[in-house]
Amino acid sequence: MGIYLTIVFYSAIALVILKLYIKLTTGWCYSQVCLKGKTVLVTGGNSGIGYETAADFAKRGANVIIACRNKDRAEAACEKIKKETHNQDIHYKLVDLSSFASVRKLAEEINQTEDHLDILVNNAGVYNVGNQLTEDGQQLLIQTNHYSPFLLTNLLLDLMKKSKSRIVNVSSLAGMAAKMDLEKLNKYNNFFTDYALSKLCNIMFTIELASRLKGTSVTTYSVHPGTVKTEIIRDSGLVAIVSRSIIRTLFKNATEGAQTSIYCAVENDLEPFSGEHFEDCHMVERYKSAQDVWIAKSVWAKSENVVQLR
Template sequence: MKNSPLGMDGKNCIITGGNRGIGKQVATEIAKMGANIGIITRNRIKGEKAVNEIISDSKNNQITLFVTDIASQEQLKQLSKEIQQKFSHIDVLVNNAAVLLRKREETEDGIERTLATNHLGPFLLVNLLFKTLEKSKSARVINISSDGHRKAEIDIEDLNYTKRKYSGFKAYYQSKLLNLLFTYELTSRIESLSSSIILVNALDPGRVNTDIGKNYDTVSYRIFSKLIRPVISISVHQGAETPIYLATSREVNGVSGKYFINRKISKSSRLSYDRPLQKSVWKLSENYVGINSEDYGVGDSIE
């Protein structure tokens, strides 16, 4: 553990939603390389169980639990203080946590829960932790998107689904497109900061056998999850390979603003590269979470 071949020994890595699925696998594998891990879960009991399992599997006891609902802006602000108390700098931030819901729900901030969890949570967290990421010699932000983003029908007048007919899958696909628009605009802003060396990349993990749709509680979905998904999906172990690669590989040094599938740079949808859309989404996201990114040092929007 101490002689990590990829140089992760002692690095500080934060993973949202590390109590199950891809996030837990990523946390476990990076812990095996000797990194200090912080997992963010919304449920303390599930989080403590996951921490114990990650310690047992990785033989690394440097695993810290942060209990936070990342859909809550107030809790994220508290979380960023707790993370900064624990870690002087962050080397890796994996924005992994996400939901796929059946019915429209609102958070305590009055925001549709998929938007709040899958996009605004990572957006606010990166802003709040930006200076802590900059303190690393080589920080990496990894946004787990999905190739489903290609099916997204984005409406920047109604990201929150107050005017359109709600569909859990549509809200999910929109959020995964937002992950990419965010990744590309963040990269561009970081490039405007001559001193910043934070790398930002996004990925699709593949179709992975997890419980991502567990809230999508229909009879057909339950049949799909039990009988079909295990056959047509890759394992969590395989699904974690690309985020682990982006977090740990030397090959990624100097690579930023890219979308990866199977550890290879891929093209995301045409819409995801739309610069005016990236900028509009950034502004809207600032409004939703009530911040100005300049206050957090996150650079200027450039052409």
């Protein structure tokens, strides 16, 4: 019994130390930039990191548009943000990122109703969705996480070029573990491989997009929000209970996870760093898996073909 108590004791100490390290290294956006008169679009802005990102923009006075799939959740999120921030310019648009037609409809609506778009945060994404094909014949995960944000961004570029604008693509540290293989993008491999590939695509997309936007008023950045609390583990049982306890203890909350997206959207003087990758509100070296600009160009070409951009 004594050895088990010793293991538990030292494990608890290790968790406390790790939690302190995470808290001390979590980056915060301290920018006081006002967004009055600016229009922002946040996909997946009805919950989690997306909600906290949208709420922060609302506090800064922006005209905020939340894009998500569920009308009831969108309405609830908008009303909550209005109540919390006293900003009434909070709206929503419906979009299903598993449908290119839905993405095109959203872009058409934004282009028709807005005369400028100053910030686009491609935040929405999915993780363990299994082997599912969309109506467009693509794997659900890669279409939702990469192809649809790619399409939406390109369809809104002309509007964004009318002002000094920024595009933030929410990626993940998981992209570090991926090795780009274009042939795997529309094949079901396994949860982690597919998720990591989609997040690497986000980074590659950002790199090539920045190259194509040189000389314009638009800049772009990819971000890793950190390991954020989610509802991935929903099972009952001792293992699940322990896992949830560890997650609650160690992972970032949604407010903390939103900080780097907010930072890249509002911080002054980031224009020279367009195309770079950010974590905890500072620029980091690109992952080795994301350093080949020619692969980034190949990802762009394949994506352009898949979404039938031209």
